[in-house]
Structures are given as C-alpha cells and as structure tokens.
Amino acid sequence: MADGRTGLVVALQANYCWVELDEPGPGDCRRLLCTRRTRLSKTGQTICVGDRVQVDGIDWAAARGAVAQRLPRHSLLQRPAVANVSRVVVVVSLAEPPLDPDQLTRFLITAEATGQPVLLVLSKADRLPQEIVALWCGRLRCWGYEPLVTSAQRGLGLEQLRAELGRPGIAVLCGPSGVGKSSLLNGLRPDLQLRVAAVSGRLQRGRHTTRHVELFAVAPGALLADTPGFNRPQLPGDPAALALLFPELRQRLGEARCLYADCLHLGEPGCAVGSDWDRYGLYSRCLADLQEEQAGFRRTGPGAIDAGRDDEAGLRRRGDRLEPRLAPAWRQPSRRRQRQRLSSPDLADSDHP
Ligand SMILES: [Zn+2]
Known part of the structure; x- marks a missing residue:
C-alpha cells in the first residue's frame, strides 16, 4: 500500500495503540493513533508495547491509521507484556517494604524468561545500615547477580543507572509497588513528572501509580518501559x-x-x-x-x-x-x-x- 509505514508501538489505550513512526509523515506527523486490522487477531497476532508494526490506511490530517501487520519479535516479557526487550531492570527496595527473597525471585524468574540481560537494582539503601546492605549484596551475588545499590534520596547509584538505561534498545523497569521506581526515574529525569508512589502506612504497600505500560525515550535510541507495580508475578511456563x-x-x-x-x-x-x-x-x-x-x-x-x-x-x-x-x-x-x-x-x- 502506498501510504504504508513502519513504526513502534509506544502505548496501548483500550482498543487503540499509539505508533511512533520511523519516518515522520506530512506536517512532521510522527505519532499515530491506530486501530488494529481484524486479520491480526485472526492470525493470532497480539500487539503489545515494543512491537514493531506496519501501519496502513493513514489519515495524516487526523493522525490516524491501522496496524496491518506485526513484524517479528526478538524477545517478550510476559507480564506486563512488552516486546523486543533488550534488558530487564528489576527494582526492589532494601527497606520499606523490606526485601522479600521469594517475591524478588519471582520477579527475577520473569525477567530471566525474556532471555535478555537482567540488572538487579536495590533501592532505598539509605534506610539500612551499610553492613546489612553489604550482607544482602553478598547473598545476591551467590544468586548470580551483581546488584546496583541506589538511593534516590542520596543520589547514590543514579549515574550508573542512567548509563545503564541510556544504552540503545528497550529496557523494562519492573518490581513490586512501593519500592521507589518512580523516585528513581524522577532522579534520572525530573521532567518525566512521574507520580511518586506513596507508601501506605500499615501495610507498607505502595499505591499503584503507574497504571499502564508506556515507552518513553531516556536517551537517543534508548527507550524505557515503566511497568505497573504488582506484587506477585505469575511464573512463566514449563x-x-x-x-x-x-x-x-x-x-x-x-x-x-x-x-x-x-x-x-x-x-x-x-x-x-x-x-x-x-x-x-x-x-x-x-x-x-x-x-x-x-x-x-x-x-x-x-x-x-x-x-x-x-x-x-x-x-x-x-x-x-x-x-x-x-x-x-x-x-x-x-x-x-x-x-x-x-x-x-x-x-x-x-x-x-
Ligand atoms: Zn539435577
């Protein structure tokens, strides 16, 4: 089709998806609100954030189009669904709420199932004595991870995290709610204006502030998906x-x-x-x-x-x-x-x- 274009799905919204085009159209139109062609579902092709797609039937004036085809995926994070992930960043807090090995293991398993590199970030390092933080790091090294210790409050580890997230590709940030992912992101990019999760008193369980997955650019060619906080990921497969x-x-x-x-x-x-x-x-x-x-x-x-x-x-x-x-x-x-x-x-x- 003459007006066919390729692009990246950056967000889903009800039955629509937002597609960022590889090449801008007339009037520098870069982002299209797209429906999905019915043949996609007939062939069992689901569309998720991070998918590369072919768009046709474009109405440039209205910035609308239709996703005609999904291009091949190289990886998939199951829940929340993010395609073509280059690395998964699992964030857990050292305190408030305390680090829970069972929960962390479930997040790590979900991350490992993508087959991509996994970075483990420990947040709120300012809330525990250094010796305890060191004990945790030692234990996590035995698990095969070199944790990145951070504190949004003290600005600790943020440069390293920024460098990690600034590498080309799609990085996914996941972890339980209330661990301070939004605070970390705010520390990296204050302009993102992410709402900081308020840790609710007695249960120390963060309120859900990030409700859907959306990709945003953190550096040229580097995209980040902040995922909704949920506390018990489902284990993948076999x-x-x-x-x-x-x-x-x-x-x-x-x-x-x-x-x-x-x-x-x-x-x-x-x-x-x-x-x-x-x-x-x-x-x-x-x-x-x-x-x-x-x-x-x-x-x-x-x-x-x-x-x-x-x-x-x-x-x-x-x-x-x-x-x-x-x-x-x-x-x-x-x-x-x-x-x-x-x-x-x-x-x-x-x-x-
Ligand atoms: Zn065996």
Missing part, C-alpha cells in the same frame, strides 16, 4: 525449564550433568546440583507452584485447595502451600542454609514458611 531461569543453577548445570536427563534438581540421586545452595527452598517452592498449575488446580487462592490433599503431580500440603513430595532424607535443610540463618539474623529468611 517446570522442566525453571532451573535455567536461576543463574546459579544454570552455571552449575553448565559445569556438570545430572544422572537423569529429566532431573528436576530436587535432591534426586545423581543430581549434579544438590540442595546445598541458598535459593534451593525458593526454587523448590516455585517448582511446586508451577506443577500445581500444570496439574490444573483451581487457583482461587491458597485456601481453595483441600488441606492435606495429595495428587498425581507428587505434591504435598505444607502450611498454606504445596510442595513436591520427597523422601524425608532429601528434605533436610542444608547445613549451609542453617549456618546462614544463624549467621545473618537480620536478613529476612523466607526459605521456609
């Missing part, structure tokens, strides 16, 4: 692939091979990984959650599952959650984790309920 979303496991599995190809690394005989690693408890819990989903449980909250009920997926009930059924000998917490718990009482321990 239980058998979960291990590869843990960098420390990925590394061990690159060095040694388990006896059985379908090893789930839950302490089975011949497992090259074993259970002597910090996130073993978190890993096994995430795995149990995924298996539970696969087994087709009704998921209307933890209370929806009958207490003490076993099932074919080899799960058993413990507290308000399900865990894989294992022989008792395999369930012993590792000596290393017991030591850690004794040596670092200040760190929130969520390995066991």
